[in-house]
Amino acid sequence: MTPPAAHWIRFLRNYGPLPTNGNLFDEHINAALKRAQVRPIELPTPSVDAMAEKVAAGEVRSILIAGTAGDGKTYHARKLWERLGGDPKGWDRHEKTKTLELAGGRALTFVKDLSELTPEQGLAVLAGLESSALEPGHPVGYVIACNHGQILDRLRTFRSPADGSASRLLDDVQRAFLEPGRTIPGLMLNDLGGATQRHSFRAVIKAVTEHPDWSHCDGCQLNAGDRQCPIAANRRRAMGADDAGLFISRLEDLIDLARLNGAHLPMRDLLALVANMLLGHPDAKDNLMTCGDVARLQEERLTDRASIYRNVFGANLGHRRAMARTVFRTLGSFGIGEESTNTIDGLLVYGQHDQSLRIDFDRLVANDRVYGAGAGYLTQQAQYLEGDESAREEQTAAAFVQRLSDQRQRLFFTLPAEDAAAYPFWSLSMFRFAGDYLALQRCCEQNLAVSPHVRGRMVRGLNRVMTGLLLDNTDTIFIASSGGFSQSKISVLCDTEVPAKRVGNGAGLRLRFDQITQRPAIEVHVAPGAAASVKFDLTPVRFEFICRVAEGALPSSFSNECYEDLLAFKVRLLRKAEHVRQQQMTEHDSEPGEPTADAGELQLAFIEIEENGSGFLKRVTVGAGA
Incomplete structure (x- = not known):
């Protein structure tokens, strides 16, 4: 008997990372809908209403819908066509351009894809x-x-x-791409590539998991009684039904960090990600489940391998196929599953048998019987702990190590924030300080005070990079050189010192939000006044570098690129x-009656360190008469 949601699941599967996933191209979607006899996945297009209103009011005569491949340019153009009264069937005709008559004798010519002309x-x-943009009366x-x-x-x-x-x-047009919000008279620029991916991902999750055709799953025998359908389990977790949205919130944080690091995940990639999250399984055809696969996987007790926490990173696809997809390559770069702490690994390996860890093990690992400490995990854990040394080194060890990686990925998305002190979930990624970076980003964007702890760590890291010394100062920034080579790794000659926090219009460090990059920026004012400042764009990688150095890492051991940037x-x-x-000397010389320094005399300030790590300046006068 064919499961009732089989057509919908097959349709959704075609959005996943398949060699021929035509559903990801708006040009093919209507034909796929007719074959599957399901309703379309409707993604929100708030900019379509804005475009339609401006056209109807005569505020703009032409529109550029721009973006990278997969941002939904054709989808937005089609929605605008329909919003302005165009016939949906007329849009499907294979024409490179089509014209829509508007009220008042005006017309709009739609170009589906400029590259096809x-x-x-x-x-x-x-x-x-x-002509249309520059001539107000152009029809x-x-x-x-x-x-x-x-x-x-x-x-x-x-x-x-x-x-x-x-x-x-x-x-x-060039300036409008570089300066969001810039207007061009007569022409509207809708840059889809500039949309915040965090909000886009939330929209995709909602559109897919709340699609009306999921109602066919109601009463399905594959998810009744003792049978657990992995597709239904993954959907519940993606909807936040079991964790109040914690899983999706953490995934949104990863997508946000990727964007702030310069990665762009278009709508097409986000759709592929969501389809893979729900349907991924390494033992299904093309590694994506259909309803027909579920019964077999249940019989073979392999449903735990459909874990949504593994599918997020494309683990169901294998390393080569996953790395061929930008979205999985980007999320995989966080190293989640490969990074850990002794505390978290101790919980996973020994928690069931250690009385001091048993409560936490039951609460954080054993509580998830589907993807946590199920029968398969506990069996391999016992074999690993009780087996002889050769067994640990060979197949049993390899299988259990993979299980550990899977559990680290699950814990990253499920560890409660209140447990972060004992089990820091960001330490399960390569970006241990990512939580502080996201908090900093929000504070700068909303013009709120930055945590003194975060600011102090950043100042300590900056001082250690710029001097090459293990300074612990958090209230002063030393801008130092070696006296001859400004990029010397060890610089003990302080050129300028500024406060760690700028007050008013004076010198000091300021953390602010850059509207163009949409990231925090370090702005150091070496003297009072707006013109005496230098800005440093603070990406998540650069922030991680500064924090790692502040905690004692050698600069070149984390990132030579970040080191050179600083x-x-x-x-x-x-x-x-x-x-x-x-400038100050020029102004000083122009003022009569001012005393001048002795000729040939030079003031030098050397950085010295006290036993507690605090740096101070020892001033020395060099030259004639010194």
């Missing part, structure tokens, strides 16, 4: 775009779906058919300080 067709479209507007690079390349090579002049839109930042600070001094 020939050079001649592209020239005609761009000429019309320029025909354009809606163009395009990649960032495509539209810029076409505009750079554009020559007007009328007089051969270069594009008049190029500079405005040394370059120091050079910029030294140059800015020298520039400020030159």
